[in-house]
Amino acid sequence: MPTDPIPKIRIRGLRKRFGDKQVLDGVDLDVMPGTSMVVIGGSGTGKSVLLKSILGLVEPDEGTIEIDGRNILTMSRHERETLNRQIGMLFQAGALFDSIPVWENVAFGLLAQQKMSRDDARKRAGEVLSQVGLAASVGDLSPAELSGGMQKRVGLARAIAAQPSILFFDEPTTGLDPIMGAVIDGLIVDCVKRLGSTAVAITHDMASAVRIGDRAAMLHRGKIVWTGPAADLLQSGNEVVDQFTHGRRDGPIQMELRK
Amino acid sequence: MIVLDWLAAIGRAAFAICRTTGAVALFGAEGVSHIVRPPYYGRMFLRAFLEFAYFSLPVVALTAVFSGMVIALQSYTGFSRFNAEGAVASIVVLSVVRELGPVLAGLMVAGRVGAAMAAELGTMRVTDQIDALGTLSTNPMKYLVAPRLLAGTLALPLLVVVADILGVAGGYLVATVKLGLSPSAYLNNTFNFVTTNDVVSGLAKAAVFGFLIALMGCFHGYNSKGGAQGVGAATTSAVVMASIMILAGDYVLTELFFAH
Numbered sequence: 001m002p003t004d005p006i007p008k009i010r011i012r013g014l015r016k017r018f019g020d021k022q023v024l025d026g027v028d029l030d031v032m033p034g035t036s037m038v039v040i041g042g043s044g045t046g047k048s049v050l051l052k053s054i055l056g057l058v059e060p061d062e063g064t065i066e067i068d069g070r071n072i073l074t075m076s077r078h079e080r081e082t083l084n085r086q087i088g089m090l091f092q093a094g095a096l097f098d099s100i101p102v103w104e105n106v107a108f109g110l111l112a113q114q115k116m117s118r119d120d121a122r123k124r125a126g127e128v129l130s131q132v133g134l135a136a137s138v139g140d141l142s143p144a145e146l147s148g149g150m151q152k153r154v155g156l157a158r159a160i161a162a163q164p165s166i167l168f169f170d171e172p173t174t175g176l177d178p179i180m181g182a183v184i185d186g187l188i189v190d191c192v193k194r195l196g197s198t199a200v201a202i203t204h205d206m207a208s209a210v211r212i213g214d215r216a217a218m219l220h221r222g223k224i225v226w227t228g229p230a231a232d233l234l235q236s237g238n239e240v241v242d243q244f245t246h247g248r249r250d251g252p253i254q255m256e257l258r259k
Numbered sequence: 260m261i262v263l264d265w266l267a268a269i270g271r272a273a274f275a276i277c278r279t280t281g282a283v284a285l286f287g288a289e290g291v292s293h294i295v296r297p298p299y300y301g302r303m304f305l306r307a308f309l310e311f312a313y314f315s316l317p318v319v320a321l322t323a324v325f326s327g328m329v330i331a332l333q334s335y336t337g338f339s340r341f342n343a344e345g346a347v348a349s350i351v352v353l354s355v356v357r358e359l360g361p362v363l364a365g366l367m368v369a370g371r372v373g374a375a376m377a378a379e380l381g382t383m384r385v386t387d388q389i390d391a392l393g394t395l396s397t398n399p400m401k402y403l404v405a406p407r408l409l410a411g412t413l414a415l416p417l418l419v420v421v422a423d424i425l426g427v428a429g430g431y432l433v434a435t436v437k438l439g440l441s442p443s444a445y446l447n448n449t450f451n452f453v454t455t456n457d458v459v460s461g462l463a464k465a466a467v468f469g470f471l472i473a474l475m476g477c478f479h480g481y482n483s484k485g486g487a488q489g490v491g492a493a494t495t496s497a498v499v500m501a502s503i504m505i506l507a508g509d510y511v512l513t514e515l516f517f518a519h
């Protein structure tokens with residue numbers, strides 16, 4: 001486990017409300033450098049909002065988010081943009097740009113940072129595509145021509161193309177068949193290892209959680225109610241986690257849904 | 260009590276209008292500020308410009324020709340009673356160049372390009388593509404909004420030049436072929452009557468309308484929420500708001516140019 005005592009990502013007392021719905025209600029979470037954290041929780045509990053807060057796409061009402069010990073919520077816009085270059089994100093539904101070909105999607109961040117010419121970017125996109133198990137010729141297709149599994153792979157390729165030190169995955173296996181899910185999980189683990197990145201993955205797929213995560217955290221009613229090794233998810237001893245991981249209809253989470 | 264309810268409702272509506280106006284103004288100001296600051300997205304500008312100018316050309320051209328024809332026909336009915344058929348040419352050119360060219364082109368483009376723009380940005384919003392841009396070192400206001408605002412502002416005057424020419428041509432056709440007016444007299448009356456001021460004011464209107472169409476398309480698309488239905492609502496709002504602003508703006512600009 002980590003030799004570095006400072007967490008890569010450190011979240012304290014994070015609150016966010018939409019209208020009269022308190023989505024995040026004091027989230028505390030630490031992710032150590034070079035480790036993978038999976039966040040589990042029911043649909044609509046604010047898992048995506050949590051990731052988007054770290055990315056600066058959602059403005060939290062209260063709390064702090066530190067990356068490498070610096071509070072990102074008080075950073076200038078410029079510092080924030082520089083920081084965001086270190087972060088890659090695979091969106092829940094892929095969020096591929098459908099007006100440009102696949103290769104340009106993959107190389108988008110590289111082109112935007114003006115790090116390379118279009119020709120070089122195209123070559124680099126081919127390399128990254130092969131890292132996620134796609135032929136370089138896929139680069140010439142339009143995102144709409146791809147299957148769901150291929151779109152996920154392209155989304156993953158786009159997220160890792162700039163070799164970020166932090167990677168976020170929002171429900172990477174949702175909507176895929178179990179085998180494709182396992183394939184994507186394998187690719188994620190490979191990519192994270194190869195880059196030595198710190199990763200946060202959101203999922204409600206237990207098999208996926210155990211495959212991707214070193215550690216796991218359960219988000220429930222706007223708070224992290226449990227953290228522990230991902231391997232312990234199925235025997236956490238926590239009522240909420242137990243109900244969720246075993247998919248039981250009775251338990252503390254049902255009370256919430258009935259309200 | 261009912262009166263109080265009404266007052267409250269009116270107050271709420273007024274408040275909502277002010278808030279939206281403020282939001283649109285801020286959005287527009289931010290978009291414009293990105294037009295002048297690098298990096299510039301030439302490809303995006305070119306795409307938006309083509310969308311505006313080239314692909315709207317057929318519909319704008321058709322509208323212009325037929326409006327010129329109709330005005331020639333209508334004004335002839337009136338002027339022939341006073342043996343003033345010569346005025347047909349000047350009425351056609353003035354109404355086309357000053358009013359109908361910019362307004363009709365604006366309305367057509369609002370329905371065509373403004374709607375498509377709102378739908379495209381709206382879809383990008385609800386599928387997280389706009390959020391994704393932000394994670395890829397790209398400011399979405401700069402990448403998506405600024406090029407469209409610039410393209411709208413530059414493309415509409417170009418379209419209106421074409422509309423002006425075709426509108427006058429439509430009038431000429433009806434006047435000479437159907438109404439039997441003398442071609443040379445018609446052309447003389449056209450070019451003697453129209454001034455640079457008329458043309459320039461029409462083109463200035465067009466630039467403003469082009470900006471407004473792009474602004475409404477981008478604003479409603481960019482801020483759309485809630486899936487396919489939200490995108491549909493954004494599209495409708497973009498077209499309706501742009502059309503209202505074109506018609507109201509036309510009056511304001513006409514006052515500005517010609518009142519003194």
Ligand SMILES: Nc1ncnc2c1ncn2[C@@H]1O[C@H](COP(=O)(O)OP(=O)(O)O)[C@@H](O)[C@H]1O
Pocket residue numbers: 018021023041042043044045046047048049050
């Ligand atoms: N931009 C937004 N505006 C209003 N409500 C939002 C917004 N984003 C998320 N929400 C609400 O926050 C809650 C959590 O959403 P989300 O984080 O997407 O859930 P999930 O855990 O399934 O990823 C939902 O109830 C959603 O309606």
Ligand SMILES: [Mg+2]
Pocket residue numbers: 047048049092170171
């Ligand atoms: Mg989600």
